[in-house]
Amino acid sequence: MSCSRLFKCLPVMLAGITLAAASLPALAAGPEAPPGYFALPSYQQPANPTALDKQLLAIMADYRVVGLSAAVYRDNKIIWSGGYGWADLNTGRAVTPATLFRVASLSKMVTATALMQLYEQGKFGLDDDISSSLGYQVRNPHYPAVKITFRQLLNHTSSIIDSGAYDAIVESTPALLPALDIKELLVPGGQYYSAATFAPQAPGTCFNYSNFGTGIAGSLVEKISGLPFAEYCSTFIFKPLGMDASFEPADINNWQNIATLYRPDGQFIHFRPTKDTYTGIKPAPATITAPLGSALGYSPAGGLRASTTDFAKFMQAHMNGGSYNRIRILKADTADLMHSMQWFGYSMDGFYKQKGLNFHITDDLVPGRRLIGHSGEAYGLSGDAYYDPDSRIGFVFMLNGANLNNADPFYRVENTIAITLLAAFAPPAANLSRELRAKVNANFITVNGRKIVLPAPAAITRSGKTQHLFLPAVATADALAAGINQQGDTVTFTQGQKKAVLTAGQNRMSVNGETLLLPHPPYRQNGQIFVPVRELAAALNISTRLRL
Incomplete structure (x- = not known):
């Protein structure tokens, strides 16, 4: 049919x-x-x-x-x-x-939303050290000089993993969670501290899906807001949206x-x-005896x-730029930021290939x-x-x-x-035309009205009368809704049966094995590989209009 x-x-x-x-x-x-x-x-x-x-x-x-x-x-x-x-x-x-x-883990979107409401209020920056809000220093013992940030907690690159005592407590003695001070897990000398809680990779360099990381995010909601986690979410998310929902079943x-x-x-x-x-x-x-700032008893990652x-109301708010039926729980810019691709790669046997701020971006469902x-x-x-x-x-x-x-x-x-x-x-899936608006040195672009925050500013070059937009590879994949993979200086983009391979410093692109010349080569700058958007979109048969 x-x-x-x-x-x-x-x-x-x-x-x-x-x-x-x-x-x-x-x-x-x-x-x-x-x-x-x-x-x-x-x-x-x-x-x-x-x-x-x-x-x-x-x-x-x-x-x-x-x-x-x-x-x-x-x-x-x-x-x-x-x-x-x-x-x-x-x-x-x-x-x-x-x-x-x-x-279960649909809860993670709510926990991230609660934390990002506090971000909107200027309580912290995404690249701030979480230690400054927790009130004690948290470091990966393998990289003691590297800070762990709010952004890393929300995109699962913090290097804090579901291992060590945390995983053992959740599996074997979950009754401890309502009384557990997370400091005892995170600070050397704590009763449940273990180096196994931290991955061998530096913070910010590797994706490790982390329930504990989201538990820390919920604990930061408590530290910053001064409210128990479940009460905060009910007051500022569920009640405004008209949801009969809670991290506390008794409510x-x-x-x-x-x-x-x-x-x-x-x-x-x-x-x-x-x-x-x-x-x-x-x-x-729940009888929560842990100090405020230790929200594991509410299970922010899944409880x-x-x-x-009711959950559809929350999703509609996110889809509609932070607002549902004129009730705003986030600014539009914040919602767009949460949905922008923050990480790409290959994790959990390919289940995670693209991630926003506790939002999953997938082509596989x-x-x-x-x-x-x-x-x-x-x-x-x-x-x-x-x-x-x-x-x-x-x-x-x-x-x-x-x-x-x-x-x-x-x-x-x-x-x-x-x-x-x-x-x-839904109407049949279609290769929707994409209108990209960008300005040189801007830290964001818009794609069909959706704002994508850039990890490094946009660049525009000229070749005769033609302007060429260069964006970081991760933002380009986000803007074009393309798959992406990177090995060193080589980036591969996919769309349907099309595959385009570009390498920094080389003025040619391989498209399904055929070599195409580029007017300007991709390049590496500020830790990002910048790629030419117009040429890549054409190679992948993605209809685009650039407004530069």
């Missing part, structure tokens, strides 16, 4: 889906569930199922999904939402669009509708509850509870689309919240248990759901 035909079959606005008593055919029966595990019952289906309902339920059956909630948004509106399957296998409680989930009005998370057995037949098993009893408030429809957002996976939860800046359509979905095998680099169930949702509601 084509995208246009499927779109016509679907209602454009749905507050949710009403479940009927009728159910789908039972899932394949298996042996009796062992103690502590639950069998997966057949799914209930909507009273008048649409083509999309049937597709999603079929995907759930294929991947043994316990429950699925999803929302699709455009501009400032949720244009569709749905819930399927089970929020609680013990009681038979169904998932609805209002079901809340522990959203959630709709706590009865928090989904239990499940992990499957080895055969994906039975499911074991792992998190949020409240059994009808309201969760007690947010929110529904997909939906083929042909560059998406901005984040994914999450913990305790059996798998979820994604991304938007397409070209079509201005985004989605949020959560699974509370599923077959999460076959990652390349996303789990296959994630790819399948994301592709299905965008096929239903």
Whole structure:
């Protein structure tokens, strides 16, 4: 079925889906569930199922999904939402669009937003030493003279990693976290200090995905604001956006509708509850005894509870330059900065290739689309919240248990759901023409109205009557929505089947093996390789208009 035909079959606005008593055919029966595990019952289906309902339920059956909630948004509106399957296998409680989930690493976008609100107030600079705000010195013992910065925490290049005592505590004794002073992990002589907490690479030089780094970012929110982390996020993010969400489950009005998370057995037949098993009893408030400035008890890296429809409000605010329904949580420049490519490379088996400030920039979730957002996976939860800046359509979905095998680099169930949702509601992916506005020595450019902050100022040269724009390679990839890789002085850009290879100091470019001459060679300056934007865009078949 084509995208246009499927779109016509679907209602454009749905507050949710009403479940009927009728159910789908039972899932394949298996042996009796062992103690502590639950069998997966057949799914209930909507009273008048649409083509999309049937597709999603079929995907759930294929991947043994316990429950699925999803929302699709455009501009400032949720244009569709749905819930399927089970929020609680013990009681038979169904998932609805209002079901809340522990959203795992989607939380990192919220933590980064909280910290960047304080950045807007001039409380710190992104390249400041975090020690100045923490009140004690934090150094990688392998590089004691190199500062660790706010920017590095948010783009995962701080060299602080999920190892040493932090990882052991999270895995084995998480009850310690509400009482844990992070200074004991970060400063030599601390009770839990270990050199293994720090990578052997210098801060700023290597990407290491770090939950602890985001925990430190949340702790900095406390240090700088003077408020407990959960209270700060509720006051300045969730309440303004009208979200019933919190890093403190006891503060959630709709706590009865928090989904239990499940992990499957080895055969994906039975499911074991792992998190949020409240059994009808309201969760007690966390007892945080750690000093202010130690927020690990709130799990800033993964502990947010929110529904997909509420989290979509947060994502719409980011997609719309920091504002949702006239409620501004960030300045437009700050939102653009967070979404600008800050790092590129190859990490976690290729899952991370481009990163903003705790925002993931990916071409791998939906083929042909560059998406901005984040994914999450913990305790059996798998979820994604991304938007397409070209079509201005985004989605949020959560699974509370599923077959999460076959990652390349996303789990296959994630790819399948994301592709299905965008096929239903987004126009076909297109090579959108890009209008770039730049000025010589400016520290930013705009691309179709979106500001991209440059790591080094733009440069403009002339060849006869033609002006040539040179930008740092990372900003060029961001502006053209191209893939990028770099080895020494050689940078490779990709777009579809096109591959262009440029080397600093050489006035030629290889495009799919063919050599093209350049009027001016790329060059290295201020630690960046500058590349000619017009010529590169033409080589990659990307339509551009330069306003210089």
